Every structure is written in C-alpha cells, then in structure tokens.
Amino acid sequence: MVTHLVPQFFGAVTMPLVLICGLFFFNWKLALIAALVIPFALPFSRLTKWLMKKIGTKHLKVKVTAASRMIEYIQGIKLIKAFNLGGTKFERLEKSFRDLKDLSIRVEAVPGPIIILSSAILNSGMVLIILVGFSMLLNLEVSLPVYVMFLVLGVHIYQPLMHSLMFMGEMNYMQLGVERVEQLRNTPLLSEGEGNEKFEDYNIEFRNAIFSYNNTHVIDGLNITIPAKKLTALVGPSGSGKTTITRLIARFWDLDSGEIMIGGKSIKSYQVDSLLSNIAIVFQDVYLFNDTIYNNIRIGKENATMDEIVSAAKAAQCHDFIEAMTNKYDTVIGEGGSTLSGGEKQRISIARAILKNAPIILLDEATASLDPENELHIQQAINDLIQNKTVVVIAHRLNTIRQADNIIVLDKGHVVEQGKHENLLSQKGLYYSMWEEQQRVKGWKF
C-alpha cells in the first residue's frame, strides 16, 4: 500500500491540480469550466469507499474461512478418504469456495459501474472544453494556440483523476487489511511480573478460582492445593475441567476471578518466560515438527548437547527405536510426526520434557490404547520424568495413579472428593463408581 498505491494516488491527484492552476493563467474562464466537473465525480469516491467496506469485509471473512476449511480438509484427509467424502462431496469446503468465488466477483464487479459512471462524468469535462472552448474561440475570447493547449492538456487532467479513483478503491480494500492487523496489534499483552520474583517453592494452589470459556463456567470456585515434589492426579468425567486446570497453571489463559499461586506467589507476579521455563508439559496429542528427531527433542532445551539429548532419549525409552532408523537422530519425521507410531510420539514428547528438567510437570495421560510393550515403555519413561518433581497428572486409566499422593476427583469444574486411592474407594463416591466401571471394562472380551 505504501510503496505502490499511496505515491501513485498522490501523483495522480497532484498533476491535474498543477495543470488546472497553470491553465488559469492563460484563460481563467476555460480553466474554471475544465475544473467544473471534478466536484461532481467526488461523491462517487465516497460511495465506492462505503461499498468496499461492506463487501470487502465480507470478502476478507470468506477468504479466511476458505483457508481454514482447506486446512481442515487436508488435516482430515484420512477420515475424508475413509468415508469417501473427497472432492465436491466435502460440502463444507465446496461451499466456502463457492462463497469465495461469489464475493471475489462482487468485490470487483460492484464498484465497477460506479467507477465507470464517475469516469464518464470526468470525461465529460473534455467535451465541455471542446465545445465551450470552440465557441470562445469563435467569439475571440481565446486564441487558437491556447485553445489547442487546453485540448492537449485536458486529457492529462482527467486521466490521472480516473486512475486516482481506482487507486482509492484499492486503498479502501487494503485499509480493511490494515484494520485487521491493527486489531491484532492492539490485543493486550499478558500482564506479567517485573522479573524480580524468583521461584522459592513449587507447590501450586488454586484459590476460589473461576474460569469460563465464552461465558460458560468451566472452573467453578475451585480450591485445591498441589504439594511440591508430590504426585497429584486429576480424575473426573470427560469435560470436568481437568485439562483446563493444567492449562491455567501454565497461563494459557487467566482466571476470571480468584488466584493461582506457585510457591505462595500469584503466577501473574512471575515473568511468563520464567513461569514457562519451570513447567514441562506432556500433551496428550503430541505434535512433532517436520524436522529431525534430534531437533524435535531439542525443543525441550535449545542449547542441549548431543549427549544430553541421547541420555534424555534413553530415559524416555526412545533411544532403541531411534537407533534402528536409517539416519538415527538425523531422521526427519513428517509434519505432526506422521511417520511414527502413537507410542513412539509419546515417548519423544516425554524425552523433551526430561531434557527440559523443569520442577513442575503437567502430564496428560494418553487415552489412546497402546500396545502392552509401548505402555510399559511409556510408564518407565514417565517414572523417570517425575522423580522429585511437582507432578500434576490427568489420569484416564485409574490403575496408573493408584500410588498418587493425592487424587483430586472433579466434576463440573469443582472438587467432589480427594484423597488417596484406598481412601477414595472406601468413600464409595464418584471415584469408586469410575473405578468399578474401569474394572468391569477390563473384563470385557470379544
């Protein structure tokens, strides 16, 4: 916009103004007639601006939607193929492209007639110069050379003005993009501490925590304490807020009200960088970059040496399968880790966390059923990871957390019971019924 449109626009406006001023000295009457049509064309530029804002905003919206649908289609391609929904049968993508096509045509076509009309008005200035100038010539009000000069220069008054109208249309469209960028730039930054606060302890506490997504309370007056260097498990039905709690500890979002403390101080008093460097997160849905295994593990610690990476991989039970690959640690894995099995991806993500060696571990246990060998490896890797750490684990299989120091049972964003495994079983509450159900499921056979 700045390099191409703005200079051209000003060039296109300045030249006619200078010409009209110049022509005034030769014959002010004819120059006035030449300038007469310009104010009539101006309201049209406001009309195009208004239209552009209306249609352009919609156009930008459908462009973004089409891009999102496209990404969704590519990401879900396996499922789409499996259900034979490819190509035009995937209605969501098809519709977003149709919308994009329609609006792309409208964004060009609707301002078109207005620009043509205003161009016609501007061009009529030339007709006026010819006719009025000729009659003035006959009445000897203007000399022949001056009349010819008006005819020649008249073209250079109206053509740049017509171009400026088109530039204006384009600038108005681009302005919408500028507004979107501005909106993003004006998003308030996450408030954080000055950087003086140091971590003295790693116990975590939620005090009267309330948090909602889109005005729906998900965490509802939560009061929990997660002691340092202990294993705390979060259990509860799906949607009870377990994942949200771990994300809140890492300040992915801030609470609506209440406080989260680490080491007795609000997490907002620490710098975000320092907070995150003290937390290692093992997500359930592991994401691996389209890069070497070496670089994928190194995410845990940017300046790690090869030895550190190998020992983290060994501790996470990855070393053997990495060594079996042709290029070992330099093997490039596909985007999202598509060339590795689920269990292998999990172990790489645990290796990252081991390498990071953070005092707080947030662990989302894999729900996908793993083969017994992988499950054993992952369990060993996790045991290595959580030694002497403050661990919060979201447990889906209750038999993996029987030894936890504290089990917090959640339902609809608040604590319904907590304690040790045996203790909770004897209470015969929600934990007991979940346990019983899982034991029954274990007995299922085909």
Ligand code: ADP
């Ligand atoms: P859990 O881990 O116990 O299954 P979550 O913390 O993932 O529960 O989700 C709690 C509730 O919040 C659910 O009802 C879920 O639909 C909703 N939720 C989770 N993430 C989001 C999000 N990013 N936007 C809106 N709602 C969400």
